[in-house]
Structures are given as structure tokens and as C-alpha cells.
Amino acid sequence: MSRPSQSPSIFSSRWFLTVVVAAGMSGMFYCYSLAMRPLLKSPLETKAIHAVGWQPPINRPRENREIAIEHLSEQSWAADAKYQLRNKETYIYTNEWEQIEDGQAIRFHPFAMVIKSKNGKRPLTVVAESAYVRFQSKFSPTTPNPGKIISGALQGAVHIKGADGLVLDGRNFSFSESAQRIWSDHNVSFAFQEHYGKAMGIELELIPDKNPKKGSMLEVVGIRSIRLRRNVDMHLQTDTKKTDSVKPSTMKGVAEIAKHQSRMVQIRSAGSFDFSSTDNTAAFLQDVQVFQLTGQNQYDSLRCDRLTLFFKEKKKPLKKQHKNLQVVASEKNLPEKKASERKRRFQGISSNLEFQRLVAEGKNVLLISQKNDLKAKMNELIYDSTTRVVQLLHSKNVEVLQGLSQMRSPKITLLNDEKNRVQSVLCDGAGQMEHYDKKTGKLQFAVQWKEQLKKFPDAKSDLDIIELKKDVLLREPPRMMGLAANYMRLWVNRQATSSNRQSTERQSELRPQRILAIDNVAMLSPEMQAETDRLEIWFEQRETLPVAKEDSQQTNQQKQNKRTSPLFSPEEQPGNSANNNDKTLQTTKEPIQIDSKLIRVRVLRTKDGKQSQVAEVWAEGKVKVTQxxxxxxxxxxxxxxxxxxxxxxxxxxxxxxxxxxxxxxxxxxxxxxxxxxxxxxxxxxxxxxxxxxxxxxxxxxxxxxxxxxxxxxxxxxxxxxxxxxxxxxxxxxxTEMDDSRLLCQHMEVQLTNRISFSETANSKERQKTEIKNIICQDGVKVKSREYLKNKLQSLREAGFWKLTVNQLTGKSIAEGPGWITVWRRGDGKPMRTSAIRTVQANQPVKTKKRKKWEYLRVDFSGKTSGNMKDRFTTFRNRVRVVYGPVDKPGVVIDSDKLPENAGWMRCKTLQLTQHEKTKTKKAYLEMVARGNAELDGNEFHARADSISFDESKDLYVLRSIGKQKATIWRQTNIAGDYSRADAQRMEFIPSRNKLKLDRTTGLQGVQ
CATH class of the missing domain: 2.60.450 (lipopolysaccharide transport protein A fold)
Structure with a gap:
């Protein structure tokens, strides 16, 4: 099964937008702050002014000249300016000055200023065609403090430079104390470090000093906000490391700086750019566009109606004087006087800001990465640098397209790591992902869900997990595979960081390594269909599959039996176009259908993903399989x-x-x-x-x-x-069949034909299967019943050590010790014919109520052999027979306590023959007992070398061999003495008490 669109891999690119502004935007604020602050801090602010003179001086201080030569080299006039003023680290140069507006204002022409840095960096220089300052009261050289400044301006072309590549170019910068703002209606351009930009018009809103110091000339304590009015164009460097070829000291302007930029991000807006120092927020308005060059003629871009950036003050590190001394934690620990002085400091744009959050808004916020072939469309994009969370939101569906994959969801949330790589993805609300084949353009893989998709790293492996919730449907039409569940997890390869194109293409194939589906799970594939509460699938990669599949060509019958499944409704089928209306998955083979509570599947898959084969299946809980x-x-x-x-x-x-x-x-x-x-x-x-x-x-x-x-x-x-x-x-x-049962410890059943568990033989080739031999041994017991019109006629039980029966020939062999017991319904007369009786009762005594069942038991120690078809059986070695009438089946006769009409017989061998019923005779039984045969009844006892019995004649024949004699003891009268008779041969009919002797050798008693 192929990988699920790697929706998370859609965001596998480095989010240039999250780096852009975070890396460079705060640097731009330094430009505004450092460039505008000198306009608000007049060199005439202090009472002590060291002037070279209000008339052109004869000798100018050497230091002033050296400062001008070093830092105002582009202004050749500055070193020899007529008027040069210095206030501590501030140097002012001008050739002309004049009082205007009734002495309340002063204008310098031209104007240049150098403010030396205390930390040894490049000083700040300000150059203008002229400078204008208006005071609250009249200004004169003898009155160095004419009151507060109420307005001012840098007129004409203005050029400002500072440390870290700070450059600001513009025209006509004005200041109004009453309006508390500084502004210019002209184009401005600026640069700081590797960042630069331009805009039409600039405006700074100032913070008034509510408690001005007595004699203060400027009642302003800071900058509240900055606005670039329109047509804003900023270029920010995402890599803050400077190149060796670019040095601030050699830069001659914004144009030169622009030529040496690399890895730049460009932000443009048709409307304004606003920054508020009170809450440290910046906003670009109206047709905002963000670009980043990622390769030759390749760009990443963001387009929106409004782009808002949120910053926060960096926490200052604690200063340690000594490991054994306390750490100075904050200004609260400073002396009260110093703390108050800190509050009086000018509140400019902080140089200690760090990027916190970004919000891009609009009807159509569009994110494009040509390098990663990515397009995303939404209403709102939010990025928080603290949590490194990115959110994409849309009133209906955020649409993300990367290469041949696309995703739709109302809300997509991404969590990045410290290197700004996507670690987890969360899609809230119903959504779907699709992946199409590069060559054919057909749908290869699709997944949809109703509640949530979540992608995050697996803590136990180097894989990523994609988690989907509620009515999840996963489809792979080319392989006719589908999976549905209320909850699903997919383990996929972690996204590649290599820019190698082949690696990227392999990653985009989106094949899972494991799948977990829970709750109302249904699966369909050509090999297997399944319904379960929990399904687990994992894939193993192989060069080739271990066993080739059988011929996959469809027979005509298979084509006619083409089946559809109601479990899934995929939009694509093999061989169909992307807009095919067929909504069913079809297959021509009969797969295994598995239903259970839990199913685990191991799948083998070739490296190219084109072939797969189910290798193992585990199922648990109410398992049901059909094929x-x-x-x-x-x-x-x-x-x-x-x-x-x-x-x-x-x-x-x-x-x-x-x-x-x-x-x-x-x-x-x-x-x-x-x-x-x-x-x-x-x-x-x-x-x-x-x-x-x-x-x-x-x-x-x-x-x-x-x-x-x-x-x-x-x-x-x-x-x-x-x-x-x-x-x-x-x-x-x-063994049970009909009314027969066979018991033993080991049984072997041999069939005439082999039953096949596979499809190797078709139906015509298969023959009817019959049992050939049944071989039983060790504790063999047989029990059977005979019924006539649902009425029990006989009950047979037997026990052997081993029994072999050939059902085709009827031949049987039993090995003892063993026994046979028969209960047979009789005609009410003692010892009448029965299928397996061997003797009759030896006393003709009549009873008031005759018993209807006849009992017979034969015990032996040797073998029995016979033929069920011929109804012939021979018992060998210590044969013993007990017989007699009983009331019902199951009643056993004790040979030591014989009831009326019962008896027993002993011998070495016993032959038993059953004769079937004929037209002239009823069914009857014949048997011959040989070897020390004994016969015993209530009124007689006999012994001979052999005793035979013919049930049809109710006749016993006793024979002796050689000099041995047959002997019988019997009662001729009730309660009378026993008489004895010895003969070579004798015939005895017990029912009539008739005895016939042949070659008699002795008589004793009454005969």
C-alpha cells in the first residue's frame, strides 16, 4: 500500500516566512530609531555651547576638522565649514546660519552633524541641505536657552549614516511639537546591516514628556510609532552573517548595498507599514507580498491583505561580578537616583527586540514555494516564534498543493523545531489528502477524515506518525485497496532534509511503514477483505517478492463474476480517468474474507512500491474467515x-x-x-x-x-x-455415525482418495471419497443401536485393545483382551434366536412374566477375525460367554448370581456365524466353542472339547476328542439332585430338557 500523500511532507520545506521577519525585521527598527533620534536631540539643548564663533573663525579646532575628514568625507565642505560647534561627543558643521521668524527660528545651510559612539562603533552622521529649528522664545547668541523647541526640519536632501550599515536617505523631514510627530512626504530609503528598503513618506508619532525638566528644550521622551505611508519595499537578510565582500565602510549608498545582498527576503505593500513601540507590533497593509529567492529564477512568496508582526523585549542577561557575590538582577536593585535617571532616558525604538508572532490575513492569503513546488491558500496564517507554531486557517478549507499531492482542511497547525523544521502537523475539522501519479496524472492515494489529522515524530523510532480521527477513509485505486475506520495511525518515513531531487521524489511517494486502524474497521484488497475493531499493518521492504503470484489473467467466468464492494466509494479505478464516476472498488479474484475483533497483517513490498503481498495475518477475537x-x-x-x-x-x-x-x-x-x-x-x-x-x-x-x-x-x-x-x-x-460410536486411544482412518485443501484439481477431476480402513487401538470400545420404526431393537457394546475394519471388504480384526455385549429385544421366550446369541437358557422353567430383552456378553483374551459382509466371527484365547433374559438394555447379568434362564459358557475359541432371514427361516445364529468348553445354567452344567449351538433348532451338541468324554450335570426335577452323564457325543435341547447320548461311558442319577 502506498504512502498516504505525506500531507505532512507538504510542509517539509523550511518555512521561509517564519524566518524572514524574525531574522531581519527588528534590525530595520534600529534604522528608524538611530536615524530619527538626532533630529530630536538638538546640539543646542545644553546651556554650555562651545562655539567656534558666530563669525567665520580664523583658526578652527584640529579635532573638529579631523572628525569631518574621517566621517564626512563625502561632504568636502564640512572640514572647512565656517561654523563648527561641539557639545561633548556631538559635532555640527555649517557655512551659513540665520535667524528667521522674528528671531524665534534659526536655519543652518548646509548642515552636517557627527555623533560619536561610546562603544567605539562608527559614529552617526546626519547631512542635509539645511536644518531648521524653531524655539518657544527669541534666540540669540547671548541667550543660549531660548525655551523649548516647538518645530524643526531637515530640509532638502537628507542623508544619514550610522553603525552596522545604517543608512537613511530622504527629503524634508519635519518636526512638530504640538502634533508630536516627525514626518516626510517624500520617498525615503533606508538600510541597516544587510537589510534595506524604501517607501513613499514616513511619519513618527512621538511620546510627550508629561513632567518636563526645568529648562528642557525638547519635551519629548520617545517615539510612540513609526509609519511608512505607502508603496513600502523592504529587503531583509535571513542570514545575518555578513559576506566578506561587503563592508559598511565601502558602501556609497542604498543602490550599492543592494548589489551585495544574498539570501534576501523582500516585503512589499501597496499600503502602509506601521510600528507601535507601546506594544511592539508592526503591520503591512494592502496587497502585501513577501518574496525570497531560493534558486535561479525560483522564489518563495506570501501574499495577503494584512501582515502583522509582534515583537517583545529580550530579557537582559544577569551580570555576575563574582561567583561568591550576589547577582544584580534588575533596576530595582539600583540606587533610587540612578533609577530615576533611567526613566528620563529617551524612549526610542528598542534595539533589544525579538520577533514573537506573525499574522497574515486576507480574503485569499497565498503561500507559494517554487523550490518545494508548494502552494497554500487560506484566510489567515499565524506564526508564533516562542512556541514555533504555525496556523493556517480558512472559513471553509485551507488548500495546500505540493507537487502531485494536495490537502484540504479548515485549520492546519504546524509545530517547528529549533531549526524551523516542521515537527508536527495538526488539521482540525473535516479534511482530505490526495496524491497523483507523476506520469499518468491518475489518483494514486487518497485519505479523508471528519474530525482531525495529526502528524508528529514517533518517540520509539525514526518514523513519523500520522493520526486521523472519525470516519477515516484511505484509498489506493491502482491496487484496488481501501481501508476505513473511525481512528487511524500511519507510520511514515521521516521527511528528508536532503535537497537531492531523487531523494525528494522518493519521499513524495508517500508509502507507510505501519498502519493502525481502530473502531469499525473495514479493509478491501485483491488478496484479503476484513472487518474488525482493530487492524494493525506493517510493511517490510524486499528486492523482489519471495513467490510469484499465480497467473493473473482473468478467465471468462471471473470476468462474469466481477464483484464490487459496498465498503468504500473511491473516485478512481485502474484504467479510468481522474474524473471517473465509478464509485466502487472492483476485483476479479476471490479474496480471503476475515472478520474479527483484532487483525494484524505483515505485508511484503518491493522497493519501488509497485508490488506487494500479504505475508502473515494474525486475527484475535471472534475470528471468522471465508474464501x-x-x-x-x-x-x-x-x-x-x-x-x-x-x-x-x-x-x-x-x-x-x-x-x-x-x-x-x-x-x-x-x-x-x-x-x-x-x-x-x-x-x-x-x-x-x-x-x-x-x-x-x-x-x-x-x-x-x-x-x-x-x-x-x-x-x-x-x-x-x-x-x-x-x-x-x-x-x-x-467416532460417531448414525447410531454407532467407536472409542479408542489411537485411531487411523484411511480414505480411498486424497482430499485437496488447494485448487490443484478441478471439480471434474475429484472423485467421491470413501473410508477404506479404520484402525483403532488401545482401549477400543464400540457401541451401536438398531431401530425399527423408531423403536430400539438392539444395543451392542464391545471393547478391544485393537480393531481394524476394512469397510470396502467387510473384513475386521480385533485384538484382545476384549469383550462384546449385546442387548436384543426378544419374542418373550427364553433364548430365542438373535443376531449374536450363542446359547439358550438351560432350564425350561416357566415364569409368570417373561422378560422381553436378551443379554449376551462374550469376553476373550486373544484375537477376533471375521467378515461383516459374511457375518462370520472367530474369538480366540480364554473365551467366556454370559447370557440370559433381562428387563431392559443396560442391565448386566452376574455369572456368579445367574437369574432365571441365564447361563455362561467358557472355551479357548469361539466361532460365531449369523444367518440372515430367508423365506423359510427366521434369522438365526450358529456358534462353535472349542478347547475345554464349559456350559452352565441354573439347572445344568456341561463340559466338552467342543460345544456347538444351532439357534434355529435350539440345539447344543457336545463333543470330546480321543479318550476325553463330554460330561453334563443336570436336574431332572425341580429341587432334585443333579444327575451326571458322560459320552463321546451328546445332543441337548434345554427348552425341552431333552438329552441324547452317543457312545455313553457313564451315567449317574436319574436321567
Whole structure:
């Protein structure tokens, strides 16, 4: 997914505007202050005036001449001026003076003045065609104090120079004590250090002295404000370091200074420039334009209707006399007399101001940076140097365009660092960002929000964070990707400081490194769709993707099944123009659909950003995953509490799903467990812990063909491994189908065909899958029921060490020790025929109420083998059978306490054959017991080498081998003594108490 327009990178340029005025504006004020102050401080102010003479002197003081030669070299007349006056560090030169206006005014022509600096810097020089001063009373040489000055002027061309490159050129500067102002209606030009400018007209509003000192000639204590009336043009140096080629001493005027400027910022206004010393504010009015040259024919510019600058007094550093002495903190610690003298000082424009705040206002405030290809349009721009905060405001939307990216928001706030680089961005209110492709001009990336966007550095990494709030929608049409949430965070590369063009272009591609989306999150991509409460995505850069995608050409069926998503409404689609009206994202492939509380995604992305692939997915909380298959096959469906997906290609994923339990449904198969693993590439599934597997089968557990496909349920407690054809189950395994259940500790189920977990075979190639073998061992138990018209007919239970059943052939093998128990509904007669009975009751005693259920249990220690189709079974090693009638299923007969018509039989092997019902015979059972066979009932007991039973005849046949004899003990009368009979062979029908002997060897008792 590409980077989100790097809206913050829109402000990645150094904000020239915040540096401009902060770096140079305060210096311009020094120019006004130092140039105008001499006009207000007349050299005739003091009582002691040292005049060379009011008549042309014969010898002039040498010092006066040297001062003029050094500092007034451009005024050749000054060194030889007729009149030269000195007052401490002030020197005045003139050739003519005259009293006018009835002696109240005096005019000097020409006029030059030098005021030496106490700190050794270049002195201040003032030159004018003439100087005019009017006093309150008549002026004469004998009256050095004619009262206060009420007006004055520097007439004609005026040229002022001072330290740090101070220059002021103008005409006709006038002073009025009553109006408390100084002004000139002519063009003025000025310079200070590396700054210079010009304007039409200047005006200084003065601060009157409310408590003038007695004898004071000038009742002014300071400058209240300065105004440049119109057509203001200022050039300010953002780099305060002077170049070696420019020296103030060699400058001959403003024009020469202008040629040597570098890194200048130009501020122009059609209206006035006003500065107030009371609140230290400066304002440019009417069509204000700010320019800064950033390269060859490249400018940064700001245009507005009003530009206001706010300054504040710098805090003076504390002076330390000694580390052990107290620090003098303020004037409060000075003697009272000195403090009062400080208050009397002239309050000019402070040279100790520092820039504080800037406000640009207008109907259309326009900020342009050609170097950074940036345009911003707003109603108001505010910059605070203390907090380094910039605010862009508009009644509707601030519009910012940088290169191929654009942003809109009602209020944009930027926080800069100490080097004036943007550290954080805040957009309040609904807004949006868009980024377009450089070659095609098509929309590449778009994001919109309803409440707020915030960009700031990540304290835990070298990335920046973009935070968006409320109804956030992020779209990337070329990749058909979209993301929506109520809250979103994007981690992006920190903006580059390099001016290298390639670096800048790479930065402008705006690709995120991480994404966090919270609350009502929806995601759409060709590979995955998701809905969640929290989504986390992070990207890893690769030279190439590890596995190439499958053929991406669309089949006709895919084209017909082209889908649209209701989650997003992007304006751009692949192959469409920028103004396309299609409002849906479309895709032709069936992506994985994931729904959960939390989703984490790891994405691999090539360095050029043109290819990306989902590498891993983690999901937590009510996880539900679906993916459609080709044709009419049932889709893959996964559900659980947690899920981990490792994606290798479109058809190769490793999926682990955790739950209580987790479920996987795929092509009719169902797996369930707390930890389900699915390797689609290797076609392997396994479950750690307890679980369930359901497989579609065509035969019952007994191998009988089913009328319709049914599900075989296999449950276990420890583990299951399934490769699509063979499944192994461990720990308390149970199998259920219809009315049958099989239990064991380890079960192996083998299928006739391999079930595929991928798309490698189409529907026509797949064959119906049947169970071939079921192998159970360790604690095998079988339980089944038979019903006839919803009425229970029989209940069978069995237990073995191992059981193998081939469902296709019907062959089965069981290994003991084991047992089989059968409860079968009878006809009310003792030991009538039943599917698995081996003997009949040996006493024909009639009861008042015959029991309707027959009980049979066979125990053995060896193996059993047989065929379910042929209904033949052989039991081996220590076989024991208990039988008899019972009231209901589940009732067990104790061989030591046989009830009426019950009995038991023991032998080494037992063969059991079940005969199906025919037209002439009912279903019946035959069995043969061999090896030390014993038979016992309530009224008889028998033993022989072999005992056979034919249920259809209710006949027992006892045989002996060699010299061994078959023996039977029985009661012929109720409560009578037992009689004994020995023979080589005997036939016995218990129901009729009939005994037939062959080759009898002995009789005892009544027969």
C-alpha cells in the first residue's frame, strides 16, 4: 500500500516566512530609531555651547576638522565649514546660519552633524541641505536657552549614516511639537546591516514628556510609532552573517548595498507599514507580498491583505561580578537616583527586540514555494516564534498543493523545531489528502477524515506518525485497496532534509511503514477483505517478492463474476480517468474474507512500491474467515478466537486457528479443535489438543452401503494429523455415525482418495471419497443401536485393545483382551434366536412374566477375525460367554448370581456365524466353542472339547476328542439332585430338557 500523500511532507520545506521577519525585521527598527533620534536631540539643548564663533573663525579646532575628514568625507565642505560647534561627543558643521521668524527660528545651510559612539562603533552622521529649528522664545547668541523647541526640519536632501550599515536617505523631514510627530512626504530609503528598503513618506508619532525638566528644550521622551505611508519595499537578510565582500565602510549608498545582498527576503505593500513601540507590533497593509529567492529564477512568496508582526523585549542577561557575590538582577536593585535617571532616558525604538508572532490575513492569503513546488491558500496564517507554531486557517478549507499531492482542511497547525523544521502537523475539522501519479496524472492515494489529522515524530523510532480521527477513509485505486475506520495511525518515513531531487521524489511517494486502524474497521484488497475493531499493518521492504503470484489473467467466468464492494466509494479505478464516476472498488479474484475483533497483517513490498503481498495475518477475537472455491463447491470457512496465516502464494498458506473450539469447513470436510493447523500447500492438517473431524462417507461403520452420503464424526482429546488421505487421532478418540460410536486411544482412518485443501484439481477431476480402513487401538470400545420404526431393537457394546475394519471388504480384526455385549429385544421366550446369541437358557422353567430383552456378553483374551459382509466371527484365547433374559438394555447379568434362564459358557475359541432371514427361516445364529468348553445354567452344567449351538433348532451338541468324554450335570426335577452323564457325543435341547447320548461311558442319577 502506498504512502498516504505525506500531507505532512507538504510542509517539509523550511518555512521561509517564519524566518524572514524574525531574522531581519527588528534590525530595520534600529534604522528608524538611530536615524530619527538626532533630529530630536538638538546640539543646542545644553546651556554650555562651545562655539567656534558666530563669525567665520580664523583658526578652527584640529579635532573638529579631523572628525569631518574621517566621517564626512563625502561632504568636502564640512572640514572647512565656517561654523563648527561641539557639545561633548556631538559635532555640527555649517557655512551659513540665520535667524528667521522674528528671531524665534534659526536655519543652518548646509548642515552636517557627527555623533560619536561610546562603544567605539562608527559614529552617526546626519547631512542635509539645511536644518531648521524653531524655539518657544527669541534666540540669540547671548541667550543660549531660548525655551523649548516647538518645530524643526531637515530640509532638502537628507542623508544619514550610522553603525552596522545604517543608512537613511530622504527629503524634508519635519518636526512638530504640538502634533508630536516627525514626518516626510517624500520617498525615503533606508538600510541597516544587510537589510534595506524604501517607501513613499514616513511619519513618527512621538511620546510627550508629561513632567518636563526645568529648562528642557525638547519635551519629548520617545517615539510612540513609526509609519511608512505607502508603496513600502523592504529587503531583509535571513542570514545575518555578513559576506566578506561587503563592508559598511565601502558602501556609497542604498543602490550599492543592494548589489551585495544574498539570501534576501523582500516585503512589499501597496499600503502602509506601521510600528507601535507601546506594544511592539508592526503591520503591512494592502496587497502585501513577501518574496525570497531560493534558486535561479525560483522564489518563495506570501501574499495577503494584512501582515502583522509582534515583537517583545529580550530579557537582559544577569551580570555576575563574582561567583561568591550576589547577582544584580534588575533596576530595582539600583540606587533610587540612578533609577530615576533611567526613566528620563529617551524612549526610542528598542534595539533589544525579538520577533514573537506573525499574522497574515486576507480574503485569499497565498503561500507559494517554487523550490518545494508548494502552494497554500487560506484566510489567515499565524506564526508564533516562542512556541514555533504555525496556523493556517480558512472559513471553509485551507488548500495546500505540493507537487502531485494536495490537502484540504479548515485549520492546519504546524509545530517547528529549533531549526524551523516542521515537527508536527495538526488539521482540525473535516479534511482530505490526495496524491497523483507523476506520469499518468491518475489518483494514486487518497485519505479523508471528519474530525482531525495529526502528524508528529514517533518517540520509539525514526518514523513519523500520522493520526486521523472519525470516519477515516484511505484509498489506493491502482491496487484496488481501501481501508476505513473511525481512528487511524500511519507510520511514515521521516521527511528528508536532503535537497537531492531523487531523494525528494522518493519521499513524495508517500508509502507507510505501519498502519493502525481502530473502531469499525473495514479493509478491501485483491488478496484479503476484513472487518474488525482493530487492524494493525506493517510493511517490510524486499528486492523482489519471495513467490510469484499465480497467473493473473482473468478467465471468462471471473470476468462474469466481477464483484464490487459496498465498503468504500473511491473516485478512481485502474484504467479510468481522474474524473471517473465509478464509485466502487472492483476485483476479479476471490479474496480471503476475515472478520474479527483484532487483525494484524505483515505485508511484503518491493522497493519501488509497485508490488506487494500479504505475508502473515494474525486475527484475535471472534475470528471468522471465508474464501470461495471454483464452481459450486462449498467455500472454505474458518472460525475461532485467534488465527495466524502465513501466505506463500495465492494457493499456499499455513493457517493456524485457535478457539474453544476453532472450526475449519472445506469441501464438505469439517475440523474442530482448540488449535487447528492447515498447510494448504502440503495438503496437511493437524490439531493440537482435543478436536473433531467430520468426513463425508458412503458406508456405515459396519461397511454397509448408505442410501445417502452421511458424515463420519471423529473426536479426540490429544492430537489429530490429516494429510488429506490418512488421518491419525490420539487420546480418547471417538467416532460417531448414525447410531454407532467407536472409542479408542489411537485411531487411523484411511480414505480411498486424497482430499485437496488447494485448487490443484478441478471439480471434474475429484472423485467421491470413501473410508477404506479404520484402525483403532488401545482401549477400543464400540457401541451401536438398531431401530425399527423408531423403536430400539438392539444395543451392542464391545471393547478391544485393537480393531481394524476394512469397510470396502467387510473384513475386521480385533485384538484382545476384549469383550462384546449385546442387548436384543426378544419374542418373550427364553433364548430365542438373535443376531449374536450363542446359547439358550438351560432350564425350561416357566415364569409368570417373561422378560422381553436378551443379554449376551462374550469376553476373550486373544484375537477376533471375521467378515461383516459374511457375518462370520472367530474369538480366540480364554473365551467366556454370559447370557440370559433381562428387563431392559443396560442391565448386566452376574455369572456368579445367574437369574432365571441365564447361563455362561467358557472355551479357548469361539466361532460365531449369523444367518440372515430367508423365506423359510427366521434369522438365526450358529456358534462353535472349542478347547475345554464349559456350559452352565441354573439347572445344568456341561463340559466338552467342543460345544456347538444351532439357534434355529435350539440345539447344543457336545463333543470330546480321543479318550476325553463330554460330561453334563443336570436336574431332572425341580429341587432334585443333579444327575451326571458322560459320552463321546451328546445332543441337548434345554427348552425341552431333552438329552441324547452317543457312545455313553457313564451315567449317574436319574436321567
Amino acid at each position: 470461495e472455491h471454483e464452481g459450486k463447491e462449498k467455500p472454505l470457512s474458518i472460525s475461532g478466537r485467534r488465527m495466524h496465516v502465513v501466505n506463500h502464494s495465492e494457493k499456499s498458506q499455513n493457517i493456524t486457528i485457535y478457539g474453544k473450539p476453532a472450526h475449519i469447513f472445506d469441501r464438505g470436510m469439517h475440523m474442530e479443535g482448540d488449535e487447528v493447523h492447515l498447510d494448504r500447500k502440503n495438503n496437511k492438517a493437524w490439531i493440537e489438543g482435543a478436536g473433531l473431524l467430520e468426513l463425508p462417507i458412503e458406508r456405515s461403520l459396519e461397511g454397509e452401503k448408505l442410501k445417502k452420503t452421511e458424515m463420519l464424526d471423529v473426536l479426540w482429546k490429544e492430537k489429530m494429523v490429516f494429510d488429506g488421505q490418512t488421518a491419525n487421532f490420539y487420546g480418547d478418540v471417538s
